[in-house]
Amino acid sequence: MARFGVRLAKAVAARGPLCAGIDPHPGLIESWGLPLDVSGLERFAVGATEVLAAETAIIKPQSAFFEAFGPPGVAVLDRVVKAAHDAGALVLLDVKRGDIGSTMAAYTAAYVAADAAFAADAVTVSPYLGFGSLDPAVKAAREAGNGLFVLARTSNPEAHALQSAKLPDGRTVAQSIVDDAAEHNAGAEPYGDVGVVVGATVAPGELDLTRLNGPVLAPGFGAQGATAGDLRALFGSGLPGVLPASSRDLLRHGPDAAALRRAVGQVADLLAGPRGEDQ
Numbered sequence: 001m002a003r004f005g006v007r008l009a010k011a012v013a014a015r016g017p018l019c020a021g022i023d024p025h026p027g028l029i030e031s032w033g034l035p036l037d038v039s040g041l042e043r044f045a046v047g048a049t050e051v052l053a054a055e056t057a058i059i060k061p062q063s064a065f066f067e068a069f070g071p072p073g074v075a076v077l078d079r080v081v082k083a084a085h086d087a088g089a090l091v092l093l094d095v096k097r098g099d100i101g102s103t104m105a106a107y108t109a110a111y112v113a114a115d116a117a118f119a120a121d122a123v124t125v126s127p128y129l130g131f132g133s134l135d136p137a138v139k140a141a142r143e144a145g146n147g148l149f150v151l152a153r154t155s156n157p158e159a160h161a162l163q164s165a166k167l168p169d170g171r172t173v174a175q176s177i178v179d180d181a182a183e184h185n186a187g188a189e190p191y192g193d194v195g196v197v198v199g200a201t202v203a204p205g206e207l208d209l210t211r212l213n214g215p216v217l218a219p220g221f222g223a224q225g226a227t228a229g230d231l232r233a234l235f236g237s238g239l240p241g242v243l244p245a246s247s248r249d250l251l252r253h254g255p256d257a258a259a260l261r262r263a264v265g266q267v268a269d270l271l272a273g274p275r276g277e278d279q
């Protein structure tokens with residue numbers, strides 16, 4: 001199997017950069033007229049995935065909403081991963097794992113090793129036990145042709161104090177994470193397998209991504225207030241390697257499949273700009 005970076009670039013070239021989030025919030029499940037139980041979760045999440053994964057390059061199921069239903073919810077998450085692959089999308093499992101290296105190795109076996117229990121193409125990981133603690137995951141993901149997205153500068157307002165704090169060498173914590181990811185991606189074409197997460201809500205100029213040579217997941221687009229214009233101001237007008245991610249703002253258009261598809265098309269138009277620049 002080709003490397004994750006190669007597979008992702010190909011999928012984005014074919015279907016555009018939008019990453020559709022599958023976040024089964026209780027309020028959304030109910031707004032789709034479904035019961036707030038595992039059957040409702042399954043109809044919501046698999047139904048949304050079947051539509052969105054046929055339209056987008058990459059789907060990002062948020063594990064927390066499935067875990068909230070206990071083991072049967074996690075079984076639904078597994079079905080979502082399979083449904084996304086059946087519809088031709090890559091799967092970025094949003095689990096935000098991060099632990100000491102030996103425990104990371106176990107998470108790797110769960111998500112991104114060659115014979116992982118969940119067949120994700122990539123997962124979100126947290127570097128706040130030290131970027132080096134992620135090394136077992138980087139190694140195993142690479143060997144399996146999979147990828148990682150490392151939290152660098154997240155979209156939530158609480159993130160600033162910690163992630164924008166300065167290290168003794170003058171860089172911010174977030175910049176040091178981007179730089180560590182860049183080392184893993186050096187020389188890879190079209191880009192490497194170690195992406196970073198940079199919220200679409202982050203102020204332009206805070207980070208230098210020029211050496212990253214990896215994909216950038218940009219959540220916060222839509223429901224958290226960031227616009228296509230904000231994305232262009234933050235990442236440049238071509239948005240190279242950037243995957244704007246939206247969950248609630250897409251899912252609220254369901255359960256009607258045609259309405260969900262239309263919502264994806266509208267977002268794609270906004271991202272393509274320039275007419276939607278300020279919307």
Ligand SMILES: O=C(O)c1cc(=O)[nH]c(=O)n1[C@@H]1O[C@H](COP(=O)(O)O)[C@@H](O)[C@H]1O
Nearest residue numbers: 062124154155156199219223224246247248
């Ligand atoms: O890693 C993420 O996906 C993530 C990082 C971040 O900085 N901010 C952020 O909102 N997310 C996730 O992205 C999704 C955002 O959902 P919406 O705000 O509904 O589009 C949620 O699943 C969050 O957990």
